[in-house]
Amino acid sequence: MRTFAELSPSPRTILTPGPVEVDPRVLRALSYPILGQFDPEFTALMNDTMEMLRQLFRTDNRWAYPVDGTSRSGIEAVLTSLIEPGDRVLVPIYGRFGHLLHEIAERCGAEVTTIEKEWGTVFEPEEIVAAIKRTKPAVVALVHGETSTGRLQPLEEIGRACRELDVLLVVDAVATIGGVPVEADAWHLDAVVGGTQKCLSVPSGMSPITYNERAERKVLSRKRVERGLRGPDYSAPAEERRPIQSNYLDLAQLQDYWSPARLNHHTEMTSMLYGLREGLRIALAEGLDARFARHRLHESALVAGLRAMGVAFYGDPACKLPVVTCVTIPEGIDGESVRSMLLDLFGIEIASSFGPLKGKIWRIGTMGYSCSRKNVLHFLGAFEAVLLRHGFRLPAGAALQAALDVYDAAKEG
Ligand SMILES: Cc1ncc(COP(=O)(O)O)c(C=O)c1O
Known part of the structure; x- marks a missing residue:
């Protein structure tokens, strides 16, 4: 009879629109x-x-x-x-x-x-x-x-x-x-x-x-x-x-x-x-307004990093949901291969989308306990490496610097 291993889920960095850490x-x-x-x-x-x-x-x-x-x-x-x-x-x-x-x-x-x-x-x-x-x-x-x-x-x-x-x-x-x-x-x-x-x-x-x-x-x-x-x-x-x-x-x-x-x-x-x-x-206990501000801050750092990388955003920016950032999968890049490499090598999960957007965008969630500086910086570094591995040309190192600038400015402000 088959025996089963003790339950031991891998620790993950979850940057999807849910479920999150x-x-x-x-x-x-x-x-x-x-x-x-x-x-x-x-x-x-x-x-x-x-x-x-x-x-x-x-x-x-x-x-x-x-x-x-x-x-x-x-x-x-x-x-x-x-x-x-x-x-x-x-x-x-x-x-x-x-x-x-x-x-x-x-x-x-x-x-x-x-x-x-x-x-x-x-x-x-x-x-x-x-x-x-x-x-x-x-x-x-x-x-x-x-x-x-x-x-x-x-x-x-x-x-x-x-x-x-x-x-x-x-x-x-x-x-x-x-x-x-x-x-x-x-x-x-x-x-x-x-x-x-x-x-x-x-x-x-x-x-x-x-x-x-x-x-x-x-x-x-x-x-x-x-x-x-x-x-x-x-x-x-x-x-x-x-x-x-x-x-x-x-x-x-x-x-x-x-x-x-x-x-x-x-x-x-x-x-x-x-x-x-x-x-x-x-x-x-965090305070709802402080919590909303935290979500805004990490969204800003994520968006600044992605922008510096040169990827394109999906959707009308005027009505962007602060806790989900959608990136258009660049021409010629296999979106699922990028997601798998992020998960397998870095333990990071991001999401794809549904229906007409399937295979067209990645969705990066910054929600709740997952919405942290550590996760944003970890993701940007990993995403840059994975995109380079997939042949996407980008200014190496720029993403993390742009995100760090946002965090520095927030500290000063
Ligand atoms: C906006 C929105 N509504 C409803 C649902 C359905 O939630 P659940 O999967 O927990 O039933 C989701 C889940 O992703 C959602 O994002």
Whole structure:
């Protein structure tokens, strides 16, 4: 019979748009002993997590808690709970994850209208507002940071318009939360979905969400009325029944579980909750504004280094996502061979992209714990060597010097 080697993953420098490296304090938190899910010590940790999530999303919403599952579980929980079959939904798409929102909204039975922007760009707010006025949706679902193209969609004006027009705005902030400002209340975002494995630097497996009273009203209007062991109340005529179709992702049930009533739903992911709580504690102790500034600094050093190397950037620079830098793969260079050499010889992982961008760009993430001077400098040195090995002509040594100049200037400033 085959025996298996002891688990021993190689240490990596992860510069992808997620999952990224995890702070050792979070890894330690994941290894703590299990507490029962209704143990007061554990429910106190759940409450801490809710409080810290409110700070992270910059909201006074009552509801801010994680959905157990990867980020798309948060997206699916919000959309499934907010969209009734037949509801009109508008999905503006400017990359791969907009298509995911479209797909999920369709599975919810919505009448979906999409508007699309060329990849590498984002929408002008008025384009989305005009589409809202034209299609009169109940819900708009929009990506904040599109990791597939490395673009950032400004939300403030869209949020204001949605509020004025009484439309629910759902935002995928999976890639931005904890690395780029996300202002749930100030921008009038009705529901926001975050991710753990990116700028928060917690392993993949939970999706923090928040939603306001406007969204909650819709959720509660669809709550199934349970009648003890006899199951839900189906006394309403069929055409008036509109219960949320998922059990696992039913926000009405999830919020009861996260409320002081602690109505039993699933078994909370104890270890992941420890990890998330520790990751949030670390992010808030750093200070959100300081954390955003750190992401900006290392992005600047990375971009300066790459520019000095002479590579071309992909996408409209006016809407660049600060935590993902996209580089066009130069003519005649095998992008996958470059990625393999970086991983095999230097232990560095960068990403390729999807769909129309497959084989066309590399994506370099600078997120959370991976977003550090050590990693940026290590990457630039390695990338230069690997590109030279692949026959790309560049001014040797310039990249690291340009990055070091950025760090020196920041020290002086
Ligand atoms: C913008 C965005 N939305 C949603 C997702 C889906 O997240 P997950 O893979 O954790 O389900 C990702 C993952 O890369 C993402 O980048």
